[in-house]
Amino acid sequence: xxxxxxxxxxxxxxxxxxxxxxxxxxxxxxxxxxxxxxxxxxxxxxxxxxxxxxxxxxxxxxxxxxxxxxxxxxxxxxxxxxxxxxxxxxxxxxxxxxxxxxxxxxxxxxxxxxxxxxxxxxxxxxxxxxxxxxxxxxxxxxxxxxxxxxxxxxxxxxxxxxxxxxxxxxxxxxxxxxxxxxxxxxxxxxxxxxxxxxxxxxxxxxxxxxxxxxxxxxxxxxxxxxxxxxxxxxxxxxxxxxxxxxxxxxxxxxxxxxxxxxxxxxxxxxxxxxxxxxxxxxxxxxxxxxxxxxxxxxxxxxxxxxxxxxxxxxxxxxxxxxxxxxxxxxxxxxxxxxxxxxxxxxxxxxxxxxxxxxxxxxxxxxxxxxxxxxxxxxxxxxx
Amino acid sequence: xxxxxxxxxxxxxxxxxxxxxxxxxxxxxxxxxxxxxxxxxxxxxxxxxxxxxxxxxxxxxxxxxxxxxxxxxxxxxxxxxxxxxxxxxxxxxxxxxxxxxxxxxxxxxxxxxxxxxxxxxxxxxxxxxxxxxxxxxxxxxxxxxxxxxxxxxxxxxxxxxxxxxxxxxxxxxxxxxxxxxxxxxxxxxxxxxxxxxxxxxxxxxxxxxxxxxxxxxxxxxxxxxxxxxxxxxxxxxxxxxxxxxxxxxxxx
Numbered sequence: 001x002x003x004x005x006x007x008x009x010x011x012x013x014x015x016x017x018x019x020x021x022x023x024x025x026x027x028x029x030x031x032x033x034x035x036x037x038x039x040x041x042x043x044x045x046x047x048x049x050x051x052x053x054x055x056x057x058x059x060x061x062x063x064x065x066x067x068x069x070x071x072x073x074x075x076x077x078x079x080x081x082x083x084x085x086x087x088x089x090x091x092x093x094x095x096x097x098x099x100x101x102x103x104x105x106x107x108x109x110x111x112x113x114x115x116x117x118x119x120x121x122x123x124x125x126x127x128x129x130x131x132x133x134x135x136x137x138x139x140x141x142x143x144x145x146x147x148x149x150x151x152x153x154x155x156x157x158x159x160x161x162x163x164x165x166x167x168x169x170x171x172x173x174x175x176x177x178x179x180x181x182x183x184x185x186x187x188x189x190x191x192x193x194x195x196x197x198x199x200x201x202x203x204x205x206x207x208x209x210x211x212x213x214x215x216x217x218x219x220x221x222x223x224x225x226x227x228x229x230x231x232x233x234x235x236x237x238x239x240x241x242x243x244x245x246x247x248x249x250x251x252x253x254x255x256x257x258x259x260x261x262x263x264x265x266x267x268x269x270x271x272x273x274x275x276x277x278x279x280x281x282x283x284x285x286x287x288x289x290x291x292x293x294x295x296x297x298x299x300x301x302x303x304x305x306x307x308x309x310x311x312x313x314x315x316x317x318x319x320x321x322x323x324x325x326x327x328x329x330x331x332x333x334x335x336x337x338x339x340x341x342x343x344x345x346x347x348x349x350x351x352x353x354x355x356x357x358x359x360x361x362x363x364x365x366x367x368x369x370x371x372x373x374x375x376x377x378x379x380x381x382x383x
Numbered sequence: 384x385x386x387x388x389x390x391x392x393x394x395x396x397x398x399x400x401x402x403x404x405x406x407x408x409x410x411x412x413x414x415x416x417x418x419x420x421x422x423x424x425x426x427x428x429x430x431x432x433x434x435x436x437x438x439x440x441x442x443x444x445x446x447x448x449x450x451x452x453x454x455x456x457x458x459x460x461x462x463x464x465x466x467x468x469x470x471x472x473x474x475x476x477x478x479x480x481x482x483x484x485x486x487x488x489x490x491x492x493x494x495x496x497x498x499x500x501x502x503x504x505x506x507x508x509x510x511x512x513x514x515x516x517x518x519x520x521x522x523x524x525x526x527x528x529x530x531x532x533x534x535x536x537x538x539x540x541x542x543x544x545x546x547x548x549x550x551x552x553x554x555x556x557x558x559x560x561x562x563x564x565x566x567x568x569x570x571x572x573x574x575x576x577x578x579x580x581x582x583x584x585x586x587x588x589x590x591x592x593x594x595x596x597x598x599x600x601x602x603x604x605x606x607x608x609x610x611x612x613x614x615x616x617x618x619x620x621x622x623x624x625x626x627x628x629x630x631x632x633x634x635x
Contacts, residue, residue: 189498189500194490200475200484201484201487203473205474207467208473210459212464212488
């Protein structure tokens, strides 16, 4: 086990506490950089989605994980980013300009959503953000002169400094990766400065934050704006990746997917956003497998166990019907959320830390290390 | 003119008069204790000063400035820090980041500078850290720097809350029952620290406290409250032997 001997205040400020971090993240970056030359185009496409979802996840983490304000409206922020890009593209606005414009506009909208949200707590805030998402969805469907309504909008292939960036090519992947890395670095910078600490203070005790001189309303609005802006940036990339956007892509289900990203990944660290994004993007191939191969596999197993050919056929049909039932995806999402909230509230990253500690302490790990305790200190709280 | 002054301060919840036309003044550099039975309105006065509740009527002055209408977050910026009766720390953060939040009123960096972590932000962080270390040394909190609050015992949390208030370099500090839940030794330490705050750091202290030993040991003056009204004001022994105060505690 490594013991850090701190000799300078810098030791608590730097992003990489020791050289081990530099090597492991350097290695990870190298792997990610050579990935397009190694992986199949299908996996590359999945990796792009991981980058986009992780970027949204980081944005949502700032708001939900660090400021403690729940949001089920992030699909709407993503939509605003995507539609801004698609709209500005029609006027031959270059990519860097509409990329920044989309982030800026979404940030402003986020701040506007933040103002009414100031007076809302917990479940009421969730309801308010859901209604915001519905409003945006409706606007996208009805404002046909701008959004082309339910017909949707085609997003042209990206032109970056005169180069055509295909949505399947390595350049687009590098762009998404760069946006993700820059977002993470910016967020880490924020978290180690006064603003980030103010966010965490608001999450843990608004009264105490106020009595320490934090303008709670201002910082909540800032948190909403930053979170929305990041999601808006991701929305531009999302639009380019799909090359076609329409209102039914940005539904409540997408917002729930973003919540899953941070809930499964772990809400206390930015690692959670990335791990959660990987997890979420993996669900789709899993569902495809369930649909395509599972019925055959189970029927085969039934046949070898002695069920007749006809019985096996019935079983195959039944499993196929189950696997392609409507709403199976939603049900699986629901089950995943419940299981994680009950058994691993710290998410995948929390689990990873526990496993790491187990090996670091190897023969001496105590089972009760992470046992959750009830704390009875809080009696009355000022809101 | 007094350093800090409350004039006819009242807080009514419907018909209940939690604080009823209370007036008092705090002189610069003194330690003033507010005592009284449970429900006398002591903590309510603190909550009025730190603007958690708006007063029903009355005015509060600090350094000859009317602060009755200031927003809650401005109170800390003026140099008034407080602790809470039921510890209000940031549970899921480390001790260091809790204390650094105390430095918030001194931070000058802008959001965009922080996103890029420019050298000015880095320099600011180090300066804040230096001040925090001084407070850590003052209150003997060295062993806990990187610990999460949620894993620390009650007595330590109490001291950390005091430390967080001190990190904001206040001119006036409001201590809401600093010794509640502390054992005898910890209460002893607390009384030394309160006196040192006055003599070494030059902070004016306004304190709500039940423990009369602590009150006698540190206070310059004492105010006794009951049912939201001032019963007596004066030196600790004067107040303790005042017939109304005896009646309030023991029943007439």
